[in-house]
Amino acid sequence: MTSELGVTAQAPPPTTGPPDAGRAPAPGGPASGCADAGPDAPVPERGGPGFWQAVRPLLLRLHFYAGVCVGPFLLVAAVTGLAYTTTPQLEQVLYRHELTVSPVPGSRPVAEQVRAAARAVPHGTLQSVEPAATPTASTRVAFGVPGLPDGYSTTAFVDPHTGKVLGTLRTYGDWLPVRAWLDSLHRTLHLGEFGRNYSELAASWLWVEVLGGLVLWIGSPRRARRLRRTLLPRPGAGRGRTASWHGALGLWVAAGLLGLSATGLTWSLHAGTSIGKIQDALHGSTPSVATALPHRAPSPGAPGARDAGLDGALAAAHRAGLSGPLVVTPPGGPGVAYEVKENKRSWPEAQDSVAVDPVTGRVTAHLRFADYPVLAKLTRWGIDAHMGLLFGLANQIALALLALGLIAMVLLGYRMWWRRRPTRGEGRRLPRPPARGAWRRLPGRVLAPAAVALCVLGYYLPLFGIPLAVFLVADAAVGAVRRRRAAL
Secondary structure, three states: OOOOOOOOOOOOOOOOOOOOOOOOOOOOOOOOOOOOOOOOOOOOOOOOHHHHHHHHHHHHHHHHHHHHHHHHHHHHHHHHHHHHOOHHHHHHHHOHHHHEOOOOOOOOOHHHHHHHHHHHOOOOEEEEEEOOOOOOEOEEEEEEOOOOOOOEEEEEEEOOOOOOEEEEEEEEOOEOHHHHHHHHHHHHOOOHHHHHHHHHHHHHHHHHHHHHHHHHHHOOHHHHHOHHHHHOOOOOOOHHHHHHHHHHHHHHHHHHHHHHHHHHHHOOOOHHHHHHHHHHHOOOOOOOOOOEOOOOOOOOOOOOOOOOHHHHHHHHHHHOOOOOOEEEEOOOOOOEOEEEEEOEOOOOOEOOEEEEOOOOOOEEEEEOHHHOOHHHHHHHHHHHHHOOOOOHHHHHHHHHHHHHHHHHHHHHHHHHHHOOOOOOOOOOOOOOOOOOOHHHHOOHHHHHHHHHHHHHHHHHOHHHHHHHHHHHHHHHHHHHHHHHHHHO
């Protein structure tokens, strides 16, 4: 991988002659990059070394500008993501009183626990119930309360053995306050919908930086002969050692960063909508169990209405084979069934759900996770892995290492760029980027399809396409100004 900055490997700037003409070749590793010829080398009509010598400067310049401009967004996303990986342990420490109970024989009916929770949240509307899954866990009862932000609830925690309310917390889904706060920091910087653009920008360019660096590294034949130096940073000092560390880190974490980029885009603001439309077109969207009933049953709780109740719905779900942590959603009106869903998001996932008729207490629909479309399963697994849920502590550690690797590579990339600045009487200006105008040396048969592909990607990933257009316009404007000055 060769570039001035990015999240993958990095290389020193291309020279105008062979590597041994007045300068030693850069050290091995994806970060160092060996320019086999300068950016002004002629381009043959067909493939070969000359073709790569024409493509490499263009990729190098894109990788450089993307790294310099998007690097801060990647750095913030990595730091906030690193903080988010600690949330399962933070929750257990901060909310131990609400989450854990003393195990004693027997437990109160779920309906009784809900009545106790309702007294603690008198103005709330029951949204869902998550009965205690273990003898030491509390029952969670979520209520919608006027005035809360969209998606938030007031959750009461009840001791299932005594029916005593342990406390109430404002939650986002099943996330407790510290996780909800750190999640919002990572996704939006607490700036609302506008803030989601920052994380989507980072995810939209992360894969570009990773793949660009990999292509630049793979394209140099010397890299294959020096793989060992790539995997292990070389000793020494100076810019070459910085490049070696940057490149080695890039190669080690490339696959993980590509996964984070892809999964992050699936629920982003703009690209997520496009991905959702593609999933729908491919019949790969996540299904939901049918809760509409063929008869119009009275609302549970209405005068004279018969209701199997929460305990009856849970009993029916257990008979249908559901197990582990369960979440019960009560009917929202007449003709609607209870929904009972498994909520185990670690491997292997358990996401089966059933609909239970409140009048008869019978299961009217059963949706198994095994029957989900493949794309829906991949989306579920990817999101849970991105959140550190799929493989438990091992998943958290892997995410933390990826975040640390990304932070290190961004900082090393900026250091490499800064070390190129002029010194000793040459002025204190910023370091120069890779040479401009590399695209003009590309054959039309390469440039045309590449331009079409970039336009398509920019349409579906607008926070990739818009910044790319800004890069190109700004670069062209700077070039025009410099040419005009040179002509004067």
